[in-house]
Amino acid sequence: MKSFNTDGEFKDNYKFLIGSILPRPIAVVSTVNTDGSNNLAPFSFFTGVSAKPMIVGFSPLIRTSTGEKKDTVVNIEREKEFVINFVTEANAEKINLASTELPYGEDEFVFSGLTTLDSEVVKAKRLKESPIHFECRLRDILSYGDIPGTGRFITGEVVKIHVDEKLLDSGRILTDVFKPVGRGAGNDWIHCDHRFQMERLMKAQIQK
Numbered sequence: 001m002k003s004f005n006t007d008g009e010f011k012d013n014y015k016f017l018i019g020s021i022l023p024r025p026i027a028v029v030s031t032v033n034t035d036g037s038n039n040l041a042p043f044s045f046f047t048g049v050s051a052k053p054m055i056v057g058f059s060p061l062i063r064t065s066t067g068e069k070k071d072t073v074v075n076i077e078r079e080k081e082f083v084i085n086f087v088t089e090a091n092a093e094k095i096n097l098a099s100t101e102l103p104y105g106e107d108e109f110v111f112s113g114l115t116t117l118d119s120e121v122v123k124a125k126r127l128k129e130s131p132i133h134f135e136c137r138l139r140d141i142l143s144y145g146d147i148p149g150t151g152r153f154i155t156g157e158v159v160k161i162h163v164d165e166k167l168l169d170s171g172r173i174l175t176d177v178f179k180p181v182g183r184g185a186g187n188d189w190i191h192c193d194h195r196f197q198m199e200r201l202m203k204a205q206i207q208k
């Protein structure tokens, strides 16, 4: 086995993060710009954090091209709210476009050919082409520094969930109807249509 220290270049550590943490779910985060236009960007450093209160978290890095905070961060610091939308086989290509580095205030919904839907609780818009939306209020921003490639962990409390009825069966989300897409290393994206099942052993079964 080869071993590596982590005190070198940002990009060396980054390669190990994106190559090891697989497959990664993708949060498509919608926020409002100062002029009222909409910002949309995907983040695959994304996870569920707590069921009650319902908390999710994602991690935007300091932009390596400019050394600045990403627009999503600037908007969340000011507005304290955002919406998390999801990537599916049907919307993946347009969401990839939404990751383009546009000047602040240029609307990524418009740029990517995507459609806004009003939210019920927060100002940020929902993405019509996503079958699930989480309206979130900011809980925490943990910052690990301000140099290019450094991350922040942003958590939000989900104050409203919207799910397309077609995805629902007795309150559960049907993966085969949802057709989520994940992120891999480099330019890889991952379909979720090749799964297998395993039952978990319960305590009683172990004690037999």
Ligand SMILES: Cc1cc2nc3c(=O)[nH]c(=O)nc-3n(C[C@H](O)[C@H](O)[C@H](O)COP(=O)(O)O)c2cc1C
Pocket: 026, 039, 040, 041, 042, 043, 044, 045, 046, 059, 060, 061, 062, 069, 070, 071, 072, 073, 095, 096, 098, 099, 100, 101, 102, 183
């Ligand atoms: C699928 C995908 C996942 C991404 N995940 C992240 C991520 O976890 N963290 C990050 O900082 N950038 C990530 N990016 C890059 C951002 O989407 C990109 O920097 C975007 O321009 C940020 O937009 P903003 O400035 O409007 O916030 C990802 C891009 C793609 C296509």
